[in-house]
Amino acid sequence: MDIYSAPSKQYLTLLKQFGFQDDRFDLLMVETLLDSMAKFAEQKLLPANRVGDEEGVHYDPSTGRVTVPPVFHDLYEEYKSQGYASVEGLEQYGGQNFPPVLVLIMAEFMASANMAFSLGPMLTPAACQAINFSGSDAQKSYYLPKMYSGNWSGTMCLTESHCGTDLGLIKTKAVPAKDGYKITGNKIWITYGEHDLTENIIHLVLAKLPDAPSGSKGISMFIVPKFLDDGSKNNVICTGLEKKLGQHASPTCFMSFDNAQGYLLGKPNQGMKNMFVMMNEARIGVGVSGLAMAEIAYQTACAFCRDRRQSRSLNPKKIDMNHTSDCILVHPDVRRQLLEIKSTNIPMRAWVVYAGLLLSSDDKKDKARVSLFTPMIKSYLSDRGCVNIGHAMQVIGGSGYVKDWRIEQYFRDARISMIYEGTNGIQALDLVGRKLVKDGGASMRDLLADMRSAAQVCAITDLSTGLSKACDDLQQASLWLMQHTSADHEQAAAVATDYLQLSSLVVLAFMWSKILKSDDKDSLDSCLYFIHHVLPETEIYLHRIRHGKKYISDIDAASF
């Protein structure tokens, strides 16, 4: 398979369509960059994906050491030597400071080829963002170059066994001590918390100072290196690994901090701010990985459908007289499932480019929009990504359930994207409870106005009509929320997921309006399927939203 030529071509077109401009990168350079990333992904990362899944990660309880699949070492060396570890960083700290949109595009290629490998490389830059955001100059100069070089990696140590979503409940303590703080506590679900790929691991740890206010206002962030400056081992150890549905080659660690040496990052009790800097970076990346897996699942399903012959077309014109049966691509129900994937993957990819470009902007409205988009992209792309992988598995049938066509690994690996970095339900609460209300709904109103204008100028009647109608539904839903949220937060919480689904669908239609050219029959076909088969779902979401919490909240807890 030539997996990356279609997405590469689409990305280049999208960058053109969305007016990408950068002093250092013209489109020819971008093309070269994508070619080289595609080559790395297809020739190195992808062949190691199944091997990694089968070999998994290993933990040695006597030493606390974790080893990743041996083949990952070569991958990581090439990843470093190609400079991929530093694409995000500021130049003064050894980074290449790529435009965020290019970083996201490269993230899709990495994730579709080998999501388990890509998780480490996805978290290190997120940790760097937090250090960059609130670290002292000394901290930045010390840590960032080593992390951007890929010689050191980073983690986020947030979750504890009794709290994930509600970090206000954490128990890890930080006590002032010589040269910093002593950190004590246990963290769980630490992705690449321990591994043998880098010389050092920089843990960013949420903990509470002795006099901290209760709840999330009393959380501070600390830098806790695996090895201290003098080369000695810090008192942080991996105490075990999770056994998981997927991501077998990505270590998910129990980490224990026992009077570990730590350094405050930013101000006391401001840890949640740093965390959101990391999180927001990671959340868009999670959405991209959902799209990534849906893309490779789509290509796998198409390859299967061209190869597999069963029965005859019901349309006499499509019967292939050279064979005793037709390839299954002739069957409408197979096409329907492929179109479900294709007609959503395309605008999801456009959304990534659109949001990626907003990330470069200093304009206040653009910043608000990307903040609005963050929970939507995280949730919708991962939800729909998993749905699309399910369609691909279904098209492939029994061969999709067994290991041969690799779909079953995508199905397992991608499923985490709906859960980590805040479950998709939590994202929905972030959307309706924070993003939508923080400016009195202004950023959603702006978005709606832009989408309505796009519908008006759109030359494709079906799309114009469909998008207008979808905007009506979104406007109704937003009004309902504005009217009911302030008086009763439970109302907003009850409709949050439906609202996220509804608004994301409208954005997909908006993306179609931005990228569709009427003379491109291939795209037009997919767009028409989207408009007439997928987009009408907005109606059911609106329908549900109008019920609010009525059929949800008053039920006796004992009856569940």
Next chain:
Amino acid sequence: MDIYSAPSKQYLTLLKQFGFQDDRFDLLMVETLLDSMAKFAEQKLLPANRVGDEEGVHYDPSTGRVTVPPVFHDLYEEYKSQGYASVEGLEQYGGQNFPPVLVLIMAEFMASANMAFSLGPMLTPAACQAINFSGSDAQKSYYLPKMYSGNWSGTMCLTESHCGTDLGLIKTKAVPAKDGYKITGNKIWITYGEHDLTENIIHLVLAKLPDAPSGSKGISMFIVPKFLDDGSKNNVICTGLEKKLGQHASPTCFMSFDNAQGYLLGKPNQGMKNMFVMMNEARIGVGVSGLAMAEIAYQTACAFCRDRRQSRSLNPKKIDMNHTSDCILVHPDVRRQLLEIKSTNIPMRAWVVYAGLLLSSDDKKDKARVSLFTPMIKSYLSDRGCVNIGHAMQVIGGSGYVKDWRIEQYFRDARISMIYEGTNGIQALDLVGRKLVKDGGASMRDLLADMRSAAQVCAITDLSTGLSKACDDLQQASLWLMQHTSADHEQAAAVATDYLQLSSLVVLAFMWSKILKSDDKDSLDSCLYFIHHVLPETEIYLHRIRHGKKYISDIDAASF
């Protein structure tokens, strides 16, 4: 957990509500039977479920022998000694001839406790059905008692590597020989094709006679025992096992027949008829297993929600002042997901009882209805079952992705139910292409008339209105199909899945109308959620159906 008390109670109520009557079984006896099955399921099958998944099945290439997880041997001995192997059989052949509805109920309990174990016991009775349907008296007397005793097991050997859905393409040959036929060919995906639980394995093999007509009209079925009457080994061998997403404890075998001794079952070239006898039995069972896994997933999610505390309720009245945080059952988005499961699991279970009772009837209309229901139950219960397991995983969050709460195993194991015994897309084609049209739509008209009557007499206004509206949608969809199918089969194929989803939703509402009592607040709450949040989906299915193949079939194959 006390997993079976809720479903047991519900089943007993359902049997009462649907007027179950049997000379040999009063409700007290049924209750005793369910109690004993529940005990077996909860105390024996369930504890072996995760062990089985982790140990998996093993294949010895030097002997072709397959061993199941050792713990399964004790389970199987108890399964036999309790007489569960013979619940279906006719008494003259050693069976206990239970009413089909009881067999289905017991199948739910078996599957939710240990689906991988239950697959063998599910297929043997299906093979017996085929032998019973078309075997000679000698064949019935010889094979059935040994199979009903559980000492011998049965398989269905249908699929070959180049054909699954389109069995007309099979290449396995049967050549007349002394005492029967010599069978030669290779079969794949043979569930429990080889294992070490029984003394003998009776393969029912589809093969072609030398002078057979081409396609599916030239397929015959043969009995091919692993061991022949004289105790010698037949020329049938397992050549390997599939590696699969789930069902690790259930062997899925490559089987090779090399001049194996076989015996014709039924008439030459009538093999497809026998196969459908087996299949129809198995298909309803597959649907039941989807429901089974959704039930245990629901109970697991509820147990987690009662235990897990995160954040505070947004409703001041629900705040638990005895703790620093509230159990997550207070959060509307968590409840919404639990209600998605509960409000569909209940009517799906009612559907199983309703269909199970129809299976006992000799009435022509009842037979037509159960035939109409078969693809719907297979697909809808497995589709929705997997969706519901996804909701349960999402509620549990990270703990659902790791192995501790077992959800990830249910997620993997249940997924096969959407694929095997004919993918759900194939079921939909069976519904619109065979079941709906074979009597000119009469059985669907009858069903619609019954459902409309139910809506009229229903005392709960929301349900009455919702069911009526859903019937309107189904009627419109059915009319569209009737008008467009005969002239263009591609139209029917394009809308088949949407039609199956639509009609199944209406049946669920119909089931609610049959079982809901207005004084049962618990059920009423679930029903109202169903009516107002789930049932309105019929609209989007109708919307899509009206587009027919327009946006699906005319797209150039190269553009996928």
